[in-house]
Amino acid sequence: MDVITSNPALLANAEKFRPYVGRRVRTVVKVNRFEGGNLHCQAPDGPHIVVRQVPRNEEFTQFVEVIGVVEGDTALRAEICTNFGDRFDLEQFSKLCDMANGSYRDIFMLRRRGQDFLASNK
Amino acid sequence: MSSDFGADGGSLFGGGGFIPTQSTGLNENAFSPGGATKKASYQSLIPVTVKQLSSAILEPSDEKFYIDGQESHNITLVGMVFGKKENFTDVSFMLDDFTGKIEVKKWIDGQDSEELVELRNIRNGIYVRIYGQLRSFQGKKNVVALSVRPIKQFDEVTFHFLEAIYVHAYNLKSQGVTVGSKSSASTRVMFSAHPALPVTPNPSANMRSNISSQYMAPASVPVGCNSMNECQNRVQALFDEPANLVMEQGLHVDEVARRTAGFTKQQVKEAIDHLANEGFIYATIDEDHYNKSTYNSF
Numbered sequence: 042m043d044v045i046t047s048n049p050a051l052l053a054n055a056e057k058f059r060p061y062v063g064r065r066v067r068t069v070v071k072v073n074r075f076e077g078g079n080l081h082c083q084a085p086d087g088p089h090i091v092v093r094q095v096p097r098n099e100e101f102t103q104f105v106e107v108i109g110v111v112e113g114d115t116a117l118r119a120e121i122c123t124n125f126g127d128r129f130d131l132e133q134f135s136k137l138c139d140m141a142n143g144s145y146r147d148i149f150m151l152r153r154r155g156q157d158f159l160a161s162n163k
Numbered sequence: 164m165s166s167d168f169g170a171d172g173g174s175l176f177g178g179g180g181f182i183p184t185q186s187t188g189l190n191e192n193a194f195s196p197g198g199a200t201k202k203a204s205y206q207s208l209i210p211v212t213v214k215q216l217s218s219a220i221l222e223p224s225d226e227k228f229y230i231d232g233q234e235s236h237n238i239t240l241v242g243m244v245f246g247k248k249e250n251f252t253d254v255s256f257m258l259d260d261f262t263g264k265i266e267v268k269k270w271i272d273g274q275d276s277e278e279l280v281e282l283r284n285i286r287n288g289i290y291v292r293i294y295g296q297l298r299s300f301q302g303k304k305n306v307v308a309l310s311v312r313p314i315k316q317f318d319e320v321t322f323h324f325l326e327a328i329y330v331h332a333y334n335l336k337s338q339g340v341t342v343g344s345k346s347s348a349s350t351r352v353m354f355s356a357h358p359a360l361p362v363t364p365n366p367s368a369n370m371r372s373n374i375s376s377q378y379m380a381p382a383s384v385p386v387g388c389n390s391m392n393e394c395q396n397r398v399q400a401l402f403d404e405p406a407n408l409v410m411e412q413g414l415h416v417d418e419v420a421r422r423t424a425g426f427t428k429q430q431v432k433e434a435i436d437h438l439a440n441e442g443f444i445y446a447t448i449d450e451d452h453y454n455k456s457t458y459n460s461f
Contacts, residue, residue: 044217044304046263052324067261069317104317108261123243123290125317134321137328145328148212149262 046151050108052141055084058111066117067108069125069134072101080105080119085135090115095122104129206236208294210326213240213263216306221299228297231334240267240293240306241314241323247287254282258293258306266305267293282311290314292323337393394426395434402444402455412447413454 051057053066070082070090080092082105092107093116104125109117141149211230219228219235228235242260255268271279285291295308314320401407401422407414420431435453438444444453 044213044263044265046214046217049214049263050261106317106320121243121288123288125320128316128318130318130321133318133325137321137324140328141324145331148215148327148331150214151217 049150051150052138053111054086054135054138055088055090055115056086057138057142058090058117059114061111062113063111065108065110065120067106068117068138069104069106069129069131071104071131075101080107080122083131085131085138088115090117092117092119092122095119099124103127104131207233208237208239209233209235209330210323211235211238211240211330212324212327213242213258213260213265215262215327215331216240216265216297216304217263219297219304228299230297231331232338233334235297237309238295238297238306239323240265240295241290241320242293243290244285244287247285249282254279254285254311256285256287258291266303267295267308267311268305269308269311284313285311290317290320292319339391391430391434391437394423394430395437397423397426398431398434399438399443402438402453407455411454412452413444414452416451416453419453 048065050065050067051061053061053068055068057066068085070080070084070092073081073083073089075081075095078093078095078097080095080101082090082092084090092109093112094109096119099122101122102124104127106121106123106125107117107119108121108123109119112118209230215230216238219230221228230238240258240260242258245257245259245264247254247256251274253268253270255266257264258267269278269282271282273279290313292310292312292314293306293308294310295306298305298307398419401419402414416432416435417428419435420426420428423431426434435444439446439453442456444455446452447454
C-alpha cells in the first residue's frame with residue numbers, strides 16, 4: 042500500500058477506553074507523577090488513568106502525548122510518548138476526541154464495508 | 164499560471180488560509196473582493212489527514228486529485244517523522260499522523276543550502292507541519308513538500324485536526340451531503356473510497372451525479388436546499404454579467420453549464436428552470452437559450 046492506513050491510533054478520551062480495549066489509541070495526558078515505571082496522570086476528560094511501560098529515562102513535561110494500547114477502563118500500555126510541553130489546552134483536545142469519534146470519524150479512520158472499524162459507542 | 168501569493172496573497176489568505184476553489188461552486192467568499200465573477204484561478208490550501216489522502220481520487224481526465232469533491236492544490240499535514248533519509252537531491256521520510264502513513268519528499272537545492280541545515284533539525288520522532296502537494300508516482304501516492312517545519316507549540320496539533328474537521332464538513336455541506344448521518348450508506352460509498360476499489364472514470368462527476376440523483380430530485384428537495392441555492396446563485400450571476408447580455412438570443416444551457424464548474428448539467432438545467440419560473444430569465448429562440456429579464460422588480 043502506498044498510503045498505509047492499517048494501524049491507526051484513534052483519538053481517545055478516558056470514556057472511550059472501555060469500548061476500545063485492545064485497540065491502539067492516542068491521547069494527551071496531564072502528568073501527576075511518575076512512579077515505578079508507571080505514569081499516573083489525568084486523561085483529557087478528567088479521570089485519573091495509569092500508563093504502563095513508559096520509557097524510564099524520559100523527563101516528562103506537564104503534558105505528554107501517549108500512543109498505546111488500551112488495557113482497561115483506566116489503563117494504557119504505552120508505545121510512544123511525546124512531550125507536549127507545559128502549556129496545552131487539554132479541554133480543546135478532549136472536544137477534538139469527541140468529534141473525532143463522533144460525526145467526523147470518516148477522516149480519521151477507515152470504514153470497513155458493512156461494519157464500523159471501531160466498536161459501537163455505548 | 165500559479166496563484167499570486169504576492170499581490171492577492173493578503174486578501175486571499177488573510178482570513179485563515181483555506182479558500183474553496185471555483186470548482187466547488189461556492190460564490191460567497193468573505194475574503195475575496197471580486198466575488199463569484201473573478202477570473203483568477205484560486206489555489207486552495209486545505210488541512211487534511213493522511214486517511215483523507217488515502218481516499219483522494221485521481222481523475223484521469225485532468226490528472227488531478229480530488230479530496231471531498233474539491234480539487235486538491237496545496238495541502239497541509241501535521242504528523243510525526245519516521246524513517247528519515249537524506250539523499251543527495253532530496254530528504255524523504257514517512258509522515259505518520261496516526262490516521263495513516265504517507266511518504267513525504269522535500270527536494271533540496273544543493274548540499275550547501277540553508278534549507279538543508281533546517282532539515283537536519285528534523286529528526287525521527289518529532290512532530291512537523293508540512294505544506295505540500297499530493298502526487299502520484301507509479302501508482303503510489305506521496306506528498307511533495309514545499310515546507311517542513313518542526314512544531315514547537317503542541318496546540319497546533321489539536322488545531323490542525325480541528326481545522327481538518329471544519330474544512331471536511333464545509334466541503335461536504337457545499338455538496339449537499341449531511342455529515343454524521345450514520346444511516347447514510349450513500350455517503351459512505353461516495354466519500355470513504357476503499358483503496359482496493361478501482362478508480363472509476365470521471366469519478367468526481369460520478370460523485371456529483373450520484374448526489375444529484377439522490378439528493379437533487381426536485382420532488383424531494385426543499386427549495387431552501389443549500390447546494391441548489393448555490394447553483395442558482397452561480398447561474399444567476401452568469402446571467403447578470405453584462406458581457407452575456409450583448410447577444411439577443413442570450414446564453415445556451417450548455418454554455419451556462421460549462422461556465423458553472425462544480426455542478427452537473429442536470430443541476431444547472433434545474434437551476435435555469437427555477438430561475439425562469441421565478442421570472443429572472445426567459446427563453447429566447449428555443450428552450451435551450453435564455454436571457455436575463457430586463458424588468459427586475461424582485
